[in-house]
Amino acid sequence: MTRKQKRLSVIVAGLAFLAAAAGLTFYALGQKASYFYMPAELATASVQPGQRIRLGGLVENGTVVRGSGATVAFSVTDTQKSVKVTYTGILPDLFREGQGVITEGAFGPDGVFVADSVLAKHDERYMPKEVADGLKAKGVWVESKSQ
Numbered sequence: 849m850t851r852k853q854k855r856l857s858v859i860v861a862g863l864a865f866l867a868a869a870a871g872l873t874f875y876a877l878g879q880k881a882s883y884f885y886m887p888a889e890l891a892t893a894s895v896q897p898g899q900r901i902r903l904g905g906l907v908e909n910g911t912v913v914r915g916s917g918a919t920v921a922f923s924v925t926d927t928q929k930s931v932k933v934t935y936t937g938i939l940p941d942l943f944r945e946g947q948g949v950i951t952e953g954a955f956g957p958d959g960v961f962v963a964d965s966v967l968a969k970h971d972e973r974y975m976p977k978e979v980a981d982g983l984k985a986k987g988v989w990v991e992s993k994s995q
Contacts, residue, residue, distance in 0.1 A: 884950075886982040887929040897955045903931060903963075904950040904979040912945055924949060924961075926986060933961045940968040948979045 849857075884902040885893055895901055908930055911923040918937055922945075923930040933951055943949065943966060951963035 884978045886926045886979075886986075887924060887931045888926050888986075889982075890931060891929065895955060897957050900952070900954050902950055902952045902978070903933070903961055904948070904982060905931075906979075906983070907943070907945050907947055907949050909945045924951065926982060928986065931961050932959075933963050935963040935966050937964075937966075939966055942968040944968075948983075950979060 884904060885895070887903070887905055890903075903924055905924040905926045908923040908925040911921075911930075911932075913921045915921060915934075919934065920936075920939060921932065921934045923932050925931075933953075935951065935953075947968060950967045951961065952965045952967075953961060953963035956962045
């Protein structure tokens with residue numbers, strides 16, 4: 849093998865290694881992707897039971913029901929549609945009715961969204977970006993001008 853052939857084989861092997869690493873990285877990232885939906889968008893989306901998604905909106909007034917232990921049932925709404933959610937765990941301190949929330953989980957076979965994490969809005973001026981954008985597009989939420 850000549851010197852030029854050795855150099856070319858090293859370059860080809862390096863490129864093959866980089867391509868394999870990039871392919872594995874994209875595959876791993878694709879498996880971890882959670883898509884964000886508002887309740888009204890779920891009617892047109894093709895979400896399979898068991899598929900992980902993020903569901904955002906407002907906690908609907910009058911729907912928070914504390915079950916046995918740490919189980920809580922509530923509905924997330926964007927004022928057009930509502931989705932029933934169950935969560936087992938400790939809720940954030942700022943979780944309450946009428947506030948912005950993002951839940952992450954999957955739909956069960958009964959059509960109820962089973963959340964494994966719940967994120968609540970931080971204070972009265974902050975709302976998660978995805979929720980705020982979705983509610984602003986529907987004309988439900990207006991950003992506060994106060995400082």
